[in-house]
Amino acid sequence: MQLKHPAVAGTLESSDVQVTIHPNNGMGLDIRIESIVKAQFGDAILETVEEVLASFGIAEALVRINDKGALDWVIRARMQAAICRGADCSFDWKGEDA
Amino acid sequence: MEQRVSLKRTSLYVSGSSPANINEAVFYNEDCIVYDLEDSVPTSEKDTARLIVYNALRYQRPADKYVIIRVNGIYSEFLDEDLEASVRARPDALRIPKVESAEEVQKISAKVAEIESQVGIEVGSIELWCNIESYLGVINALEIASADPRVVALALGAEDYTASMKAQRTKQGLEMFYARNALLIACRAAGVDAIDMVFSDIDDLEGLREDVSMARNLGFDGKTAIHPRQIDTINSFFTPSKKEINYALRVLAAVEEGKRLNKGAVALDGSMIDKPVELRALTTIAQARAAGIKIGGENHAG
Numbered sequence: 001m002q003l004k005h006p007a008v009a010g011t012l013e014s015s016d017v018q019v020t021i022h023p024n025n026g027m028g029l030d031i032r033i034e035s036i037v038k039a040q041f042g043d044a045i046l047e048t049v050e051e052v053l054a055s056f057g058i059a060e061a062l063v064r065i066n067d068k069g070a071l072d073w074v075i076r077a078r079m080q081a082a083i084c085r086g087a088d089c090s091f092d093w094k095g096e097d098a
Numbered sequence: 099m100e101q102r103v104s105l106k107r108t109s110l111y112v113s114g115s116s117p118a119n120i121n122e123a124v125f126y127n128e129d130c131i132v133y134d135l136e137d138s139v140p141t142s143e144k145d146t147a148r149l150i151v152y153n154a155l156r157y158q159r160p161a162d163k164y165v166i167i168r169v170n171g172i173y174s175e176f177l178d179e180d181l182e183a184s185v186r187a188r189p190d191a192l193r194i195p196k197v198e199s200a201e202e203v204q205k206i207s208a209k210v211a212e213i214e215s216q217v218g219i220e221v222g223s224i225e226l227w228c229n230i231e232s233y234l235g236v237i238n239a240l241e242i243a244s245a246d247p248r249v250v251a252l253a254l255g256a257e258d259y260t261a262s263m264k265a266q267r268t269k270q271g272l273e274m275f276y277a278r279n280a281l282l283i284a285c286r287a288a289g290v291d292a293i294d295m296v297f298s299d300i301d302d303l304e305g306l307r308e309d310v311s312m313a314r315n316l317g318f319d320g321k322t323a324i325h326p327r328q329i330d331t332i333n334s335f336f337t338p339s340k341k342e343i344n345y346a347l348r349v350l351a352a353v354e355e356g357k358r359l360n361k362g363a364v365a366l367d368g369s370m371i372d373k374p375v376e377l378r379a380l381t382t383i384a385q386a387r388a389a390g391i392k393i394g395g396e397n398h399a400g
Binding site for chain 1 (some may be wrong): 121146148149150216239
């Protein structure tokens with residue numbers, strides 16, 4: 001999937017995460033995480049972010065994560081929303097059936 | 099039609115756009131959580147709310163709650179994708195806003211069936227709650243409640259209903275009295291549950307008590323809660339009292355004794371026990387057990 005423009009999803013409220021994603025053509029992945037629980041969960045957050053990017057086939061993107069204590073499923077949902085917004089596409093629900 | 103017994107005392111709305119509220123909702127005592135994609139979600143956030151609710155239920159589904167997703171309206175541009183997401187989230191039920199005819203229910207049911215089939219879920223397993231929120235919905239309540247086997251409850255929505263009637267909302271709720279009764283009669287005739295309207299003033303617990311007392315006395319099976327602080331008050335009215343449980347046990351014992359002696363008719367305290375009395379007794383016992391009350395020497399909730 002190709003990102004077409006920058007996109008944002010999520011909020012800075014407690015238990016949420018704000019994901020900002022930019023196209024990064026020819027420059028690979030650049031993931032930066034800011035989190036109130038980075039010391040404890042930074043690796044787990046990174047793993048989720050990379051997993052969602054891979055599920056969309058995205059290998060080139062600037063991703064900024066501003067985490068306010070979001071659980072894994074919130075990070076996953078906000079990442080999916082940001083990618084769909086940046087790629088101007090709807091989420092592929094049928095892909096979840098595989 | 100045979101009436102079913104289930105526990106739907108409280109259904110709490112949580113916004114699909116608030117991860118914090120979704121996290122907190124599992125810790126309250128509501129029987130049903132309604133994950134909302136409709137009124138509480140701004141138009142610009144419909145896409146993320148779907149993903150939030152889908153992922154919440156896929157990865158952190160509450161084990162001891164009846165899970166409902168309220169989708170956007172039948173004629174909304176968001177409905178088709180809401181259904182794609184919601185069916186795949188495998189809720190117990192979908193709650194459909196502003197239902198006004200049987201045909202609308204059947205169209206939704208057919209779409210749900212199509213997605214259930216694609217996903218590999220048993221077709222027909224996801225139930226429907228229909229929100230009745232207009233005079234037309236009230237007029238057609240029986241055909242809506244009987245429209246499809248998926249329909250297990252009708253829920254009354256007061257704000258839109260009173261707007262459709264050009265009525266004023268009051269705390270006493272006399273303007274809702276006819277609609278409440280009409281909806282109840284339809285539910286009883288169709289054998290589905292009747293869920294009462296929201297009490298909007300979250301700071302007025304005395305007003306809530308009066309309102310839920312009326313709902314319970316009329317015959318409702320539960321009430322929608324708009325704030326967690328309303329849950330325990332509502333539950334207390336829909337949990338049978340010790341006196342009611344004891345009477346129900348005596349009714350059921352008399353019925354059993356009648357069957358044992360092969361009696362055609364059974365009386366208790368000078369009154370005949372007919373089928374509706376027996377059904378009310380069974381409902382009381384089932385509600386008590388589901389609420390965790392130990393009955394007749396049981397050492398665990400049955």
